[in-house]
Amino acid sequence: PKAIHLSDYRAPDWLVDKVDLDFSLHPSQTRVTSKLSLRRNPAGAPGAPVVLNGDGLTLVRLAIDGKPVAGPSFEATPDRLTLAHPPADAFVLEVETLVDPTANTQLMGLYRTSSNYCTQCEPEGFRRITYYPDRPDVLSVFTTRVEADEAEAPVLLGNGNLVESGKVDDTSRHYAVWHDPWPKPSYLFALVGGRLAKISDSFLTRSGREVELGIYVEHGKEARAGYAMDALKRSMRWDEEAFGREYDLDVFNIVAVSDFNMGAMENKGLNVFNDKYVLATPETATDADYSGIEGVIAHEYFHNWTGNRITCRDWFQLCLKEGLTVFRDQEFSSDERSRPVKRIADVRALKAAQFTEDQGPLAHPVRPETYREINNFYTATVYEKGAEVVRMLKTLLGEAGFRAGMDLYFERHDGEAATIEDFVASFADATGRDLSQFALWYAQSGTPVLTVSGAWDAEAGTYRLDVAQEVPPTPGQPTKKPMLIPLALGLVGPDGRDQPLALGNVPVENGVVEVSEARQSFLFTGLDARPVPSLNRGFSAPVNLVSDLTEADRVFLAAHDADPFNRFDAIQRIALEMLKTGARTGSLPATEALVTAARAILADTTLDAAFKAQALALPGEGEVARELAKDVDPDAVFAARKALRIAVGTALEGAFATTYAAMAATGPFSPDASSAGRRALRNLSLDFLAVTGAAEGIARAKAQFGAADNMTDRITALAVLTQHEVPEREAALQAFYDRFERDALVIDKWFTLQAQIAAPSTLERIKDLMLHPAFSLGNPNRVRSLVGAFAATNPTQFNRADGAGHDFVTDVVLTLDSKNPQVAARLLASFKTFRQLEPVRRASAERALRKVAETPGLSPDVADIATRALG
Ligand code: B3K
Ligand code: ZN
Numbered sequence: 001p002k003a004i005h006l007s008d009y010r011a012p013d014w015l016v017d018k019v020d021l022d023f024s025l026h027p028s029q030t031r032v033t034s035k036l037s038l039r040r041n042p043a044g045a046p047g048a049p050v051v052l053n054g055d056g057l058t059l060v061r062l063a064i065d066g067k068p069v070a071g072p073s074f075e076a077t078p079d080r081l082t083l084a085h086p087p088a089d090a091f092v093l094e095v096e097t098l099v100d101p102t103a104n105t106q107l108m109g110l111y112r113t114s115s116n117y118c119t120q121c122e123p124e125g126f127r128r129i130t131y132y133p134d135r136p137d138v139l140s141v142f143t144t145r146v147e148a149d150e151a152e153a154p155v156l157l158g159n160g161n162l163v164e165s166g167k168v169d170d171t172s173r174h175y176a177v178w179h180d181p182w183p184k185p186s187y188l189f190a191l192v193g194g195r196l197a198k199i200s201d202s203f204l205t206r207s208g209r210e211v212e213l214g215i216y217v218e219h220g221k222e223a224r225a226g227y228a229m230d231a232l233k234r235s236m237r238w239d240e241e242a243f244g245r246e247y248d249l250d251v252f253n254i255v256a257v258s259d260f261n262m263g264a265m266e267n268k269g270l271n272v273f274n275d276k277y278v279l280a281t282p283e284t285a286t287d288a289d290y291s292g293i294e295g296v297i298a299h300e301y302f303h304n305w306t307g308n309r310i311t312c313r314d315w316f317q318l319c320l321k322e323g324l325t326v327f328r329d330q331e332f333s334s335d336e337r338s339r340p341v342k343r344i345a346d347v348r349a350l351k352a353a354q355f356t357e358d359q360g361p362l363a364h365p366v367r368p369e370t371y372r373e374i375n376n377f378y379t380a381t382v383y384e385k386g387a388e389v390v391r392m393l394k395t396l397l398g399e400a401g402f403r404a405g406m407d408l409y410f411e412r413h414d415g416e417a418a419t420i421e422d423f424v425a426s427f428a429d430a431t432g433r434d435l436s437q438f439a440l441w442y443a444q445s446g447t448p449v450l451t452v453s454g455a456w457d458a459e460a461g462t463y464r465l466d467v468a469q470e471v472p473p474t475p476g477q478p479t480k481k482p483m484l485i486p487l488a489l490g491l492v493g494p495d496g497r498d499q500p501l502a503l504g505n506v507p508v509e510n511g512v513v514e515v516s517e518a519r520q521s522f523l524f525t526g527l528d529a530r531p532v533p534s535l536n537r538g539f540s541a542p543v544n545l546v547s548d549l550t551e552a553d554r555v556f557l558a559a560h561d562a563d564p565f566n567r568f569d570a571i572q573r574i575a576l577e578m579l580k581t582g583a584r585t586g587s588l589p590a591t592e593a594l595v596t597a598a599r600a601i602l603a604d605t606t607l608d609a610a611f612k613a614q615a616l617a618l619p620g621e622g623e624v625a626r627e628l629a630k631d632v633d634p635d636a637v638f639a640a641r642k643a644l645r646i647a648v649g650t651a652l653e654g655a656f657a658t659t660y661a662a663m664a665a666t667g668p669f670s671p672d673a674s675s676a677g678r679r680a681l682r683n684l685s686l687d688f689l690a691v692t693g694a695a696e697g698i699a700r701a702k703a704q705f706g707a708a709d710n711m712t713d714r715i716t717a718l719a720v721l722t723q724h725e726v727p728e729r730e731a732a733l734q735a736f737y738d739r740f741e742r743d744a745l746v747i748d749k750w751f752t753l754q755a756q757i758a759a760p761s762t763l764e765r766i767k768d769l770m771l772h773p774a775f776s777l778g779n780p781n782r783v784r785s786l787v788g789a790f791a792a793t794n795p796t797q798f799n800r801a802d803g804a805g806h807d808f809v810t811d812v813v814l815t816l817d818s819k820n821p822q823v824a825a826r827l828l829a830s831f832k833t834f835r836q837l838e839p840v841r842r843a844s845a846e847r848a849l850r851k852v853a854e855t856p857g858l859s860p861d862v863a864d865i866a867t868r869a870l871g
Contacts (some may be wrong), residue, residue: 001860005126005370006316007343012133013044013051016140021130023090023110025117025193026099030110031060034130036140040089040484050083052131055109055124061096061132069164071840081131082554097130104128105778105819113259114218117153117192118272120265123315123374124184136312137417139183146191147175155216159184159268163252181414182248185311190267192255199223201229205246212234215278225672225829227290228254228297235298238332243406245305254297256277258744261780261822262378263296264304273300276745276781282669282710284746287676289711291333301476305410305645313417315374319366319442320420322378323386330387337673339559340564341610347565348614350388350670352827353380355544356626358447360832361871363474367420367442369477373864375822376829381445386795388542389441395486395512395540397431398437404430410798437484438515445472448483448541450515451550455531463531465493467515469543475871485515488540488563491524491531496560502526532556535562551577551593558597564607568615570850579624582640583633591647598648602655609663610677613684618644621795622833628755634795637759642691649688650778660685660700669710676712683716693724702728705735715749748785755790762797763804767788777816780823787812791830798830799837803844805830811818812849813862814855828852828865846870 017037024031038050059076064087073477075082081095099260104111109128111121119129128136145160149172160180167174178191196216203211208349213227213232232254253284254271256278264273277296280289287369306328307321334342357363357380364377366386371377394402405427413422428435448471455464467487471480472552488511493499501508505525513522524531532553536545547556557570574594584587589735601607601615625632663682686704690697698721705717714736721732733750740746751774754765769775769786776782791798791809798805809827816824834845852858853866 001864003370003717004374006314006367009314009316009613010045011043012041012135012138013048014133014138015039015041016133016138017583018141018143019132021142021144021357023144023146023191025146025153027102027112030099030101030117031096032099032130033094033096036093036095038086038091038093040086050081050086051133052095052101053080053124053127053134054079054081054097054131054163055127057128057131058098059095060098061094063094063838064174065091065587066094068195076131077853079127095131099129099238106822107259107820108822110191111259114194115152115259116192116196117148118192118255119190119192119267119528120261120272121189121267122187122265122520124187127190132186134186136185136187136314137313137387139185139415139417139852141181141183142189143177143179144191145175145177146193147173150174152197155192155194155196155198157190157192157216157255157270158251159188159190159270161269162769165554176367180249182268182309184268184308185417188266188268188308190265190270190272191344192216192270192272195219196255198611199225199229201233202729203233203252204248205236206240207246207249209248209250212251214251214253215279216253217275218256218258221256221279224281224284227280228256228278228293229321229474231294232295232301234294234331234505234788235301236334237482238298238304238335239328242331243305243328243403244337245302245410247304248309252301253689254300258781259779261820264300264301266307268304268308271300274781276748280671281744282671284711284740284743285671286458286712286715286749287671287679290676291337291673292670294336295329295333298332299325302328309415310410310413312415313419315371315377316367316369316375317419318377319382319389320418320423322383323366324385324390324423326383327390330391338608338610338677340568340678341563341608341614341673343538344611344614346384348505350380351626352382352620354384355447356622356833357381358385358445358474359629360784361475361837361869362829362832362865362868363445363842364478365443365445371380371864373825373860375861376825376864377587378445381729383836385542389743389864391443392486392541393438395425395488395510396484396514397427397433398510400429401428401433410550416629418518424805434637437482440481444471446471446480446481448485448543449546450485450487450536450541450543451546452533452535454533458530461525463524463525463527463533465489465518465524468514468519475868482516482518482630485541485543487515487535487536489510490537490555490562491527492534492561493527493531494529498558499531500564511537521831534561534563534566536566538565539569545700549573553716555593555597559604564611568611571601571615572619576619576627578626578644579637579640580627582643583624583628583636586636586639586644588640588647591644591651594644595648595651599652599655602652602659608674609681610673613677613680616648616684616688618648619691622793625795625833627835630838631704632835632836633838634799634841635801637798645691647686649691653689656685656688660689665709679710683713686716687720690720692725693726698724698726698728702732707834711746715753719753719756722757741774744774744779745781746779751775751782751786752789752793755786756794758794758796760797760800762790762794764806767808777812778818778819781829783812783816783823788827788830799841801840801844803841803847806845806848810852813852817859817862818857821861824859825861825865828862830863831869834869 020035022033050852076840101110108125141746163179165176169835197219249269256275260274408430409426451468490498547602554570561567570661663678701717708714814829
């Protein structure tokens with residue numbers, strides 16, 4: 001496919017004032033009739049033809065202003081409908097198409113899942129349903145009639161409010177008519193039909209509007225949707241309080257389906273969810289699942305304002321809705337749970353996914369300027385880095401300035417399809433601040449490196465911080481300009497307390513200095529003792545920080561820093577340096593510093609359990625590899641990490657045993673953050689206590705596995721057992737399977753644990769599991785749990801030196817590509833770090849990628865990833 005460039009954007013030539021859709025649902029021949037009220041756009045090209053997008057469509061009938069049209073006045077291909085000479089500047093075009101939802105394995109457009117009907121239209125799926133100007137800047141008022149056999153689909157849902165429903169005379173069919181008064185682009189269209197159970201609730205908005213809430217699930221799963229409903233109501237309240245945003249329809253429905261390409265979709269008034277992000281009970285869902293559900297429910301709900309009421313002008317602006325909405329869901333979860341712990345978890349995820357993306361061949365700006373396949377740009381950069389950019393705006397403008405900017409953005413652009421320029425201008429205009437340098441965060445890819453060193457002048461009582469910034473070259477961007485980087489910091493005195501922060505005797509507001517030049521010095525005054533700088537507090541900017549802090553400074557910060565994020569970061573950095581040395585040289589350096597810091601954190605009664613669990617979880621193999629950056633041998637990384645875990649586990653055995661006992665549950669299960677934190681710390685202790693594989697640790701894990709009353713405790717015990725080559729492993733895996741075999745979402749966890757075993761036998765095990773009746777290549781959750789988890793989280797086996805891991809994954813990609821190109825492309829993107837590997841493994845990855853790239857008939861999705869990865 002050819003490249004699309006942001007600079008080529010043109011306003012649409014035709015607008016759609018309203019659209020009336022009629023669906024007659026049928027398993028293989030669904031009839032779609034659409035009536036478009038088309039009007040020439042005064043801002044479009046004069047005299048332009050009507051060109052509507054299609055994708056694999058079969059045209060049945062065409063009429064203009066009620067009169068059938070034939071012959072040369074139009075041209076219809078599966079991918080396009082063209083009226084070269086439209087009759088007038090406004091007319092009604094009626095189009096009838098036939099689609100086959102059962103044959104739709106891409107899960108884009110109208111498809112079937114567990115024999116129900118559902119749709120996914122973002123970004124370009126609506127064109128697989130009917131001919132339409134399928135672009136986000138064409139907003140229209142949709143009315144949708146859905147008709148189906150009543151026995152096959154007793155539930156019929158659409159966007160907006162239900163206006164009418166009934167039986168179709170003398171037939172077994174019935175219908176429902178839904179009307180959405182809010183103009184929207186086609187990507188927000190949805191319909192659902194099927195046999196579904198409903199849980200109901202209601203929400204009273206702050207202005208007194210009663211909203212009917214429904215969550216639809218497969219029959220028998222109603223009891224599992226309660227937590228999602230609770231999260232929805234809390235989200236609705238929070239958006240009113242934190243952003244002044246109220247819900248705007250009489251109904252809000254969520255449908256959980258088991259076949260879905262991503263997490264969920266924010267269709268207006270009718271969110272469709274991967275059931276993984278809806279269904280939870282203590283027996284089947286982990287604490288991570290609960291927080292994932294809360295986060296995704298909130299995210300999709302928040303899109304109602306940031307995404308739906310204000311949408312994107314074009315797909316280059318994707319971060320306008322995604323980065324902003326991720327920021328909003330992060331803030332929600334921070335308010336509902338522990339803010340520092342949420343921040344730590346978010347930064348861990350950012351580094352694991354986005355920093356690696358930025359460092360490899362798939363790096364792109366938060367707002368890309370060119371793409372071949374937009375589906376490949378729903379990335380950690382657009383989402384997570386996009387959220388970081390919004391967070392930095394808030395840091396720079398302060399709470400009040402940020403809120404004023406958001407308010408102005410909503411006021412100016414409600415009902416519009418907006419751009420990043422519109423967004424940034426709202427903040428600039430609301431606060432009077434020039435944000436032109438800041439806007440580079442949207443345009444320049446790559447993670448800035450901030451190199452910092454300090455100079456203490458005892459006589460003057462000053463501390464000079466010299467800062468240099470550099471953004472490394474990335475694909476298409478060899479050189480960069482200096483960025484505006486909000487650097488939150490503190491100067492920690494010998495007593496562990498923050499010393500006053502003043503530049504030239506002027507106090508630094510909010511503890512944030514602004515780095516804006518390539519090289520810059522900050523002279524802090526009025527100090528009585530040499531401070532230890534605590535830099536980039538709260539991870540105020542998404543940068544790689546290189547500082548001259550010593551290991552001793554870090555032990556000090558880990559114990560005393562007033563900023564919890566940096567206490568976490570200090571101990572992680574101590575561990576990371578040890579792991580890097582261990583991986584490079586084959587032997588670990590002295591580990592006392594880490595043991596000392598870890599012991600102090602474990603013993604600190606002022607810290608909550610969730611924080612301790614985060615601080616003591618050693619950096620992952622992926623993070624070590626990313627820090628090493630080149631010639632990475634995953635086996636050496638694994639060995640170093642294993643050795644360090646053993647060193648810490650052995651040195652702190654007593655403390656971990658005490659913690660394990662102290663963190664035992666005191667009452668019935670509750671998914672709240674503090675109970676989850678206790679479980680996390682207890683399970684971390686369990687892992688360290690078993691790390692040598694000695695009998696006592698294994699026995700403890702086995703006992704916990706058998707006795708657990710919740711999935712978190714059960715699955716972590718199983719995870720501990722699977723890491724060790726012990727007889728208890730296979731027995732526990734079998735017991736787990738027998739217990740949960742009817743529950744696909746739980747069996748996904750079973751697939752993942754086995755895919756993560758760092759042993760040469762894993763590849764064969766995965767190939768066997770692909771033949772297991774519980775596995776299906778057609779279901780994205782299954783593919784991600786088994787093959788995706790292998791490629792993304794088992795670096796030693798995916799990158800086997802003999803190349804078998806690489807070949808296996810690319811074979812799966814090629815098989816999957818003809819069924820579901822989006823999921824195939826996502827899987828192939830796990831090669832994004834291959835250039836950092838040592839030469840043998842790098843060559844094997846490159847060979848595997850080339851084989852993909854040279855395969856004829858690839859989807860645009862897979863072809864795009866293969867080409868860019870090889871770049
Ligand atoms: N907006 C959807 C993502 C659609 C992805 C299409 N490939 C979910 C979300 O971010 O809320
Ligand atoms: Zn989103």
